[in-house]
Amino acid sequence: MTGLKEACGVFGVYDLKHGPVFSYIYWGLIAQNHRGHQSHGLLTYDGDFHDHKGLGLVPRMRSTSMSRWLTRLPGHVGIGNIRYTTSGRVDVNSLYKDTQPVIAEAGKVKIAISYNGNIVNVEELRGEIANNLDLEATSDAELLSKKLCLSLDENGDLSKAVERCMRDVEGAYSVVGVTEGGELFAFRDCLGIKPLCVGFDKDREVVAISSESVGLDINDLAHFQDEINPGEFIRVTDNGIEREQLTKLGRRALCSFEFAYFARPDSILNGTTKYVYDIRRSFGRNLGRMCAEKGNLQRLEAVIPVPETANDAAYGFHEETRLPIEPALRRHRYVTDRAFITLQRERGTLLNKKYNILGRKVFGKRIALVDDSIVRGDTTRSVVQKMRGAGAREIHVYATFPKIIGPCFYGIDMATFSELIGARHTPSEIAAVIGAESVTYQELEDFVEAIGLGENELCLACLTGRYPTPLAQKIADEKRVEYERGVRESGRVYE
Secondary structure, eight states, rough: OOOOOOOOEEEEEEEOOOOOOOHHHHHHHHTTGGGGOOOEEEEEESSSSEEEEESOOOOOOOOGGGHHHHHHHSSHHHHHHEEEOOOOOOSHHOOOOOOOOEEEEOOOEEEEEEEEEESSSSSHHHHHHHHSSSSOOHHHHHHHHHHHHHHHHHHHHHHHHHHHHHHOEEEEEEEEETTOOOOOEEEETTTSOOOOOOEOOOTTTTEEESSTTTTHTTTTTOEEEEEEETTTEEEEEEEEEEEEEEOOOOOEEEETTTIIISSOOTOOTOOOOOOOHHHHHHHHHHHHHHHTTTTOOGGGGEEEEEETTTTHHHHHHHHHHHHOOOOHHHHHHOOOOGGGOHHHHHHHHHHHEEEOOOHHHHHTTTEEESSSOOOOSHHHHHHHHHHHHHTTTTTEEEEOOOOOSOOOSSBBBBBTTTOGGGGGOOHHHHHHHHHSSSEEEOOOOHHHHTTSGGGEEOOOOHHHHHOHHHHHHHHHHHHHHHHTTOOOOOOOTTO
16 A cells, blocks of 8 residues: 555576476466566567567466467576566556567677666666667666676676676665576675575476566476575576576665565565564554553544555564454456556545545444555555545554655665655654554564564665665765755656
8 A cells, every 4th residue: 555666576497308398487477467567578589589468467378378478488597577666767668668678789689687776876877878789768677687798798708797786786686587598587786685596497408587476376387496695696597497606895785665565465575584574463563562551442432454565564463462353345357557657636536536435334333454664655544534534533553664754765766755655754743744643664673673684774864864885875875865855856866
């Protein structure tokens, strides 16, 4: 319910027996379609690149059309992508041009990549690429692919080209790609901001790489599953898999918002041993304890989750408080566009259509409304208003993600201070703005402890104002000063 979008999800696969990989890519994207609704793309290789791109969700595939798809997308190696825009334009023409996978050429080099993340030094990189190659799209995926092509054309060594990208490109990037010679490769930025994992079938004859483990699970490729380490490069050929650690900074910075919102509850994210579901349930228990400590427990009558990412947290809240769960807020399943991909003038209409209230379940009651986070406040305010209209007596909002105070530079489209309600208001002021009796955020320390990683293993920049890369910190500090002086940002601060 946050009103946020994430860059995308990636999937790559190599069949060492040279069987067709189309179905692996298809199901890998289906399992991760929650990570991107704006566009999708599949690319295979059989001596040449073959691709399919489209806007919207990954389309349904009928069994009767399988032979047609296998003819259209043949090959034993391939990659796929589902995407939201966190850089570039959002008109239909640009969205289609920016759909991934991206095929890039420079000199004698041709590669295809699928990318999840966001580049901070995007303007510097755009200037460098524009001096050497024409730019056809508007996203940073094209920039990264052409940067890689130029580096590869210069020295002819893929691992050295990837290492140069890691050195020159600041930001978050989990990448899978295919070379013109049919090699599958993957790499991850040296902080590991975006998740990426690798798995095999039980006979180790099919290798797959996925943003989330669910992309492996659905294909029965989670055998011998492992994390791709920050700064690591992977190459897959007929000779098997090669892994090389190219860079290491000594710390990690996995996006903390994955645990509250983006990742599927049945995923296991890199660096943890818990299902996301278990972590979110712990979030809810933490909020339940806070509720009791504040003395609100005696006055509340029901726990209502905001579907779907807060469902598990609401169950944990129920376990801790013993308050009954009342799933009185229902999401319309086929209203798939999220609030953040609409124009401001359209947002209110869409928000009003996303959720339905079971009015008889809330009438006259004092409610604990459990949500994953509060970003702009638009969606939360809309839900509170609808529940108030249905007769709720009191509404106390509990957010699993701590208060967001700064923009993200790494692939979540909350890119300005002025759009963040937590950057300018206290919890009590936010409650007044959204029309609730109170707003309670999970404490940062409890949030980190529930995940099971240390603070130095997570990116918490939007919560603390401490960014893990230098240019992002510089831009944030400058824009924060401007914002406090009343200067309103006109667009994404890193663009």
